[in-house]
Amino acid sequence: MRIGKLFDSLRGKNKHTMSEQNINEEIQDQNINPEVQNEETTATEEVVEQKSEVEVLKEELQKEKEQYLRLFAEFDNFKKRTSRERIDIFKTANKEVITALLPVIDDFERAMPQITKSEDTALVTGVELIQNKLVETLRGKGLIAMEVKAGDDFNTDLHEAITQIPAPSEDLKGKVVDCVETGYMLQDVVIRYAKVVVGM
Incomplete structure (x- = not known):
């Protein structure tokens, strides 16, 4: 209706100078298509939505990267820890068996002074060979x-004091006077403390 009125006014105003084609072009210029406006608005909204989606994706990607780095660091720590534990297990794998054999070594040490008094040299040599092999x-x-001798400082990390006696001399006060039982280490781990007598 509006287009018709506009067409009539333009035709009446400039009958001689404007052709019908020019009038149609004028009408099209004057009357902007609302569908075009809607398409432009929709396109702008889509661009904004796309930008916000890109930002959301970037944030998610950053979170995933951080999570991946944390997991990688945790896994690396886990590998190092299990490797250390495996090495420790290998070092002390025979601990129980060796600990059980320590009294046998002690028996050899106590027996050897008596065996060496024997006149049977073959017996002495045989027992010494067995002891050395073990x-x-x-x-x-x-x-x-552990090598512990009189005069060594008493060390609670290596020694176990079974008794205290008056020190025979001033320089033995607070120090080892005698070693009653030999201490042993397996690799760097103490499996039996040296039993010592400490001067006071």
């Missing part, structure tokens, strides 16, 4: 005997 076999598995 000690060397256990040493090959990582067993280390």
Whole structure:
């Protein structure tokens, strides 16, 4: 209706100068299509939505990256920890068996002074060979005997004081006077403390 009125006014105003084609073009210029406006608005909204979706995706990607880095660090720590534990297990795998054999070594140490008094040299040599073989076999598995002698400082990390006696001299006060039972270490771990007498 509006287009018809506009068409009539333009036709009446400039009958001689404007052709019908020009009038139609004028009408089209004057009357903007609302569908075009809606399409432009929709396109703008879609661009805004796309931008916001991109931002959301970027945030999600950043979160995933952070989570991946945390998981990677945790897994790396887990690998290192299990590797250390495995090495420790290998080091002390024979701990129970070796600990059970320590009294046998003690018996050899107590018996040897009496056996060496025997006139049977073959017996003495045979027992010494057995003792040495046992000690060397256990040493090959990582067993280390602690060397404790009179005058050493008393060390609670290595020694166990079974008694205290008056020090024979001033320089032995608070120090080891005698070692009653040999202590042993398996690799770097103490499996039996050296039993010592401490001067006071």
